[in-house]
Amino acid sequence: MTTHHSNLSAEDAAAxxxxxxxxxxxDRAVSLxxxxxxxxxxxxxxxxFLQDEPADRFFVLLDGWVKLYRLTRDxxxxxxxxxxxxxxxxEAAMFADGKFPVCAEAVTDARVMTLTADGFARCLREDxxxxxxxxxxxxxxxxxxxxxxxxLQVQPAPQRVAAFLMRVCPPGDGPAQFQLPFDKxxxxxxxxxxxxxxxxxxxxxxxxxxxxxxxTVSVAERATLRAVAExxxxx
Numbered sequence: 651m652t653t654h655h656s657n658l659s660a661e662d663a664a665a666x667x668x669x670x671x672x673x674x675x676x677d678r679a680v681s682l683x684x685x686x687x688x689x690x691x692x693x694x695x696x697x698x699f700l701q702d703e704p705a706d707r708f709f710v711l712l713d714g715w716v717k718l719y720r721l722t723r724d725x726x727x728x729x730x731x732x733x734x735x736x737x738x739x740x741e742a743a744m745f746a747d748g749k750f751p752v753c754a755e756a757v758t759d760a761r762v763m764t765l766t767a768d769g770f771a772r773c774l775r776e777d778x779x780x781x782x783x784x785x786x787x788x789x790x791x792x793x794x795x796x797x798x799x800x801x802l803q804v805q806p807a808p809q810r811v812a813a814f815l816m817r818v819c820p821p822g823d824g825p826a827q828f829q830l831p832f833d834k835x836x837x838x839x840x841x842x843x844x845x846x847x848x849x850x851x852x853x854x855x856x857x858x859x860x861x862x863x864x865x866t867v868s869v870a871e872r873a874t875l876r877a878v879a880e881x882x883x884x885x
Contacts, residue, residue, distance in 0.1 A: 658684035662712055662763070669710060671738045671784060679773070679780045686769030692762050698754040705743035705750050707766045711735055714760025715831050718752045732757070732832075732840040734817065744770075757832045807851040810841045812879035815860065815867060823872055830865040 658666065663680055666672050672680065689712065692698070698709065701721055709716075716733040730752050733739050743750050744767055756762075773780055805813075814837065819826050830837065838848040852862050858878050859870025869875050 658687060658689065658763070662689065665712055665736055666710060666763075669736055669738055671741065675780060675784070676777075679777055682773040682776055682780070683765065683770075686765065686773060688764045688766075690762060690764070692756045692760045694756055694759050696756045696760075698756065698762065699740070699750045701751065701753045702749050705740060705746070705748050706768075707764050708738065708741035708744045708770075709754075710738045710763040710765070712761040712763055714756060714758045714762075716760060716762075717755050717757045717836065719755070720752050729836065729839045732836060757836065807841075807843055807847050808854045809879060809881070810843070811848065811851040812855060812858070812860075812875055814841060815855075815869070816872075816876055816879045819867075819869060819872060819875070826869045826872055828867055830862075830867060833865070 658680075663684060666680060666683070667675070672683075675683075687710075692714070698716065699705075699707075711733050713735055715735075716739070717729060718731045718733060718739065719727045719729045722728055731739075733754075740750060740754070747767075818831055819828055834848055835845050838845045841848065843851075852860065855875075855878065858874050860875060861868045
């Protein structure tokens with residue numbers, strides 16, 4: 651029997667299992683993937699891939715934030731999505747044996763796990779149940795994406811902003827102070843709103859104990875902010 655040595659730490663392996671795409675994989679499958687994965691730090695501003703390059707790999711973001719964007723004919727940038735920690739991206743393009751439809755750039759310092767098409771194929775040859783496990787996980791991910799779309803369409807702006815703040819807020823209870831991971835214009839794009847809508851939402855959240863000064867956020871009570879994020883009350 652072949653021994654497989656994972657390149658993933660226990661924490662990264664646990665993070666991998668928390669991602670919908672990998673949620674249904676066995677421990678052996680995760681170990682196989684960890685054995686071919688490349689985990690590396692990525693400084694802010696690093697380009698991970700460019701639009702129309704061959705999609706010969708996909709990625710899991712372990713820490714940090716990555717911007718996906720398209721370049722228009724006149725060279726301007728159209729942000730498509732901002733990937734957060736514990737999210738995978740570019741797998742659809744790789745599975746289709748196509749080209750990357752967007753560019754990807756780290757907007758903060760990050761840690762990225764890369765799985766190449768060749769490495770992934772080797773894992774499938776070792777254990778074909780990986781494919782079935784990931785097919786099952788894709789349905790879970792689809793439901794997750796549908797939920798995200800519903801949130802962008804029906805949730806009030808203050809609730810969307812509160813949910814984002816809870817995601818980047820340090821864990822725990824009571825008061826907190828932290829830095830936003832990237833500029834407010836990009837946060838607005840990620841949340842599907844205009845910058846002025848984001849500003850109005852942050853103003854409404856002051857009643858819930860949220861104060862912002864530049865990129866610094868102060869939260870008087872995390873439980874209050876959590877309640878807004880979950881209930882969607884426009885306060």
